Amino acid sequence: TYWNALGLNTNPNRISIVNVDGGSGPLNGNSIETTVDVQQSGGIAPGANIIVYEAPNRSQAFLDAFVKAVSDNQADSVSTSFGSPEFLRDPNVTGITVTDPLNGEQVSVLQAMHEQFVIAALQGQALSAAAGDSGAFDTVRQFGVGEQFTDPLSVDYPGSDPALTSAGGTTLPGSLAFVGGGGTTVSINNPVERVWGWDYLEPVCNSFGLTDSQIDLFNCGIFSVGTGGGVSVFFPIPFQQLAIFGTQLSQPAQSFTEIDVSPAVDIFDFPANFPGRNVPDVSFNADPFTGYAVPFTGPTGLVVASLGGTSFVAPQLNGVSALLAQKAGHRIGLLNVRLYNLQRLGGSFGPKPAIRTISTGDNWFFKGRNGYSPAVGVGTLDVTNLARLTF
Numbered sequence: 121t122y123w124n125a126l127g128l129n130t131n132p133n134r135i136s137i138v139n140v141d142g143g144s145g146p147l148n149g150n151s152i153e154t155t156v157d158v159q160q161s162g163g164i165a166p167g168a169n170i171i172v173y174e175a176p177n178r179s180q181a182f183l184d185a186f187v188k189a190v191s192d193n194q195a196d197s198v199s200t201s202f203g204s205p206e207f208l209r210d211p212n213v214t215g216i217t218v219t220d221p222l223n224g225e226q227v228s229v230l231q232a233m234h235e236q237f238v239i240a241a242l243q244g245q246a247l248s249a250a251a252g253d254s255g256a257f258d259t260v261r262q263f264g265v266g267e268q269f270t271d272p273l274s275v276d277y278p279g280s281d282p283a284l285t286s287a288g289g290t291t292l293p294g295s296l297a298f299v300g301g302g303g304t305t306v307s308i309n310n311p312v313e314r315v316w317g318w319d320y321l322e323p324v325c326n327s328f329g330l331t332d333s334q335i336d337l338f339n340c341g342i343f344s345v346g347t348g349g350g351v352s353v354f355f356p357i358p359f360q361q362l363a364i365f366g367t368q369l370s371q372p373a374q375s376f377t378e379i380d381v382s383p384a385v386d387i388f389d390f391p392a393n394f395p396g397r398n399v400p401d402v403s404f405n406a407d408p409f410t411g412y413a414v415p416f417t418g419p420t421g422l423v424v425a426s427l428g429g430t431s432f433v434a435p436q437l438n439g440v441s442a443l444l445a446q447k448a449g450h451r452i453g454l455l456n457v458r459l460y461n462l463q464r465l466g467g468s469f470g471p472k473p474a475i476r477t478i479s480t481g482d483n484w485f486f487k488g489r490n491g492y493s494p495a496v497g498v499g500t501l502d503v504t505n506l507a508r509l510t511f
Contacts (some may be wrong), residue, residue, distance in 0.1 A: 122159045122415050123162065130162065130166050130167075131169075134162065136169070136170070138172065139174055141176055142175075142176060152416050153431055154172065160435035160436050160438075161442070162439065164442075165438075165440075165442035165443050173188055179209075180218045180219065183232050187221050190236050196445045197245065197248075197441035198246070198248075199434045199435045200434065202250075204276065205274050206277040209354075210354070213387060220232045221236075233281065234281055237283035237284050240283070244453045246285070246451070247285065248438055248441070248455075250286075251289070252275070252279060253345060253346070255344035256273050256348075256349060256484050256486055265343060271344070272374040272375055274350065274376075274390070275348060275352055276399075279400065279434075280355060280399050282358035285437055287401075288316075288399070288400030288433065288497050289405070289406025290403050290496060290500060291313065291410055291481065292410035293314075294310060294410065295310075296310075302327075306324045308321065313478055315481030315483055315487070315495045315496045317344075317347065317482050318343075318407075321342050328340070347403065347430055348483070350398075350485070350486065351398055351494060352398075356395060357397055360454075360460040361397070363464065364460055364491075369393045369396070371390075374390035376388045400497040401459060401460075403500055406428050408429070411426060411429075411432070414427050440503050443503065444506070447511050460498070463498045474510070475499045475500075477491065477499045478493075478499045
């Protein structure tokens with residue numbers, strides 16, 4: 121329905137489904153995520169065949185889905201939009217381990233997944249994952265704002281893994297109108313494409329008489345919605361990001377603490393000044409207010425929703441990778457190698473830049489800038505110029 125509405129000429133038999141560990145089961149709250157992945161990747165690359173690896177929503181099954189995709193070695197590019205706070209993949213925090221398919225041992229999700237991602241890259245498969253939609257504070261979406269737990273600076277996994285491309289988000293330029301306090305109209309103008317962070321909506325919140333200190337999920341719903349971004353505290357900075365100006369170390373004094381009990385329980389202390397992998401790598405439009413129409417099958421039939429999130433950007437990068445592989449005539453592997461080489465060589469300059477810098481906006485902590493930032497990565501891509509320069 122979606123591709124036909126766009127006028128795309130696609131093969132009706134282009135989708136095949138591989139059920140892993142019994143598959144994902146009947147329609148559920150995660151089904152729309154899979155729908156978005158297929159629509160966006162297949163819309164960007166309308167001639168590509170699509171394999172959908174579906175698995176239950178469990179750590180072992182999530183790993184097994186990647187194990188199957190990597191061992192099958194049929195897909196030239198692979199993406200996922202699912203993720204959770206990176207430190208919650210640490211068995212010292214959650215007690216959760218998975219069976220490593222390489223040696224049968226019980227290991228952390230971070231270790232087992234990273235091994236599969238490295239194998240995929242060595243096979244030439246290009247991987248991408250969403251950076252998250254909770255700005256620089258990845259725990260907020262899952263745990264809420266500061267009433268039960270603290271809100272530390274944190275990043276999303278698997279988007280923080282250095283063996284794949286982390287997909288961040290922007291807000292497109294334009295004017296938006298909202299109904300504010302007392303029925304007034306509050307106009308917001310974003311003159312240029314900016315980092316996606318809903319703090320630009322503070323004037324709407326303030327029109328209801330809320331002060332800046334009162335703006336949170338419980339009374340206005342904007343903190344900390346925006347593109348994920350920041351510094352991993354589990355993966356050191358990869359060689360692709362070395363000598364990239366704008367990368368940062370992890371911030372000091374960050375901890376995830378349960379504060380609604382007495383005494384408070386310190387669950388995880390983030391190491392300060394850790395030279396970690398910076399995310400995201402690259403971004404496209406992800407703000408729901410400048411977002412996408414998504415037709416999907418709900419419990420009552422066809423529904424069309426207006427949505428956004430970095431869940432759209434990861435499959436878009438999947439489709440882009442398929443197009444680049446088609447032009448190159450071979451698999452492209454880890455896209456980050458080319459992205460950061462272009463960044464070093466001035467790929468955001470000249471009459472036909474491959475990289476478009478995003479220098480305004482923020483994700484509630486990290487700010488856009490001319491060059492790399494842990495809010496939007498290197499920027500957005502002009503895919504035609506990227507293909508011309510690198511393939």
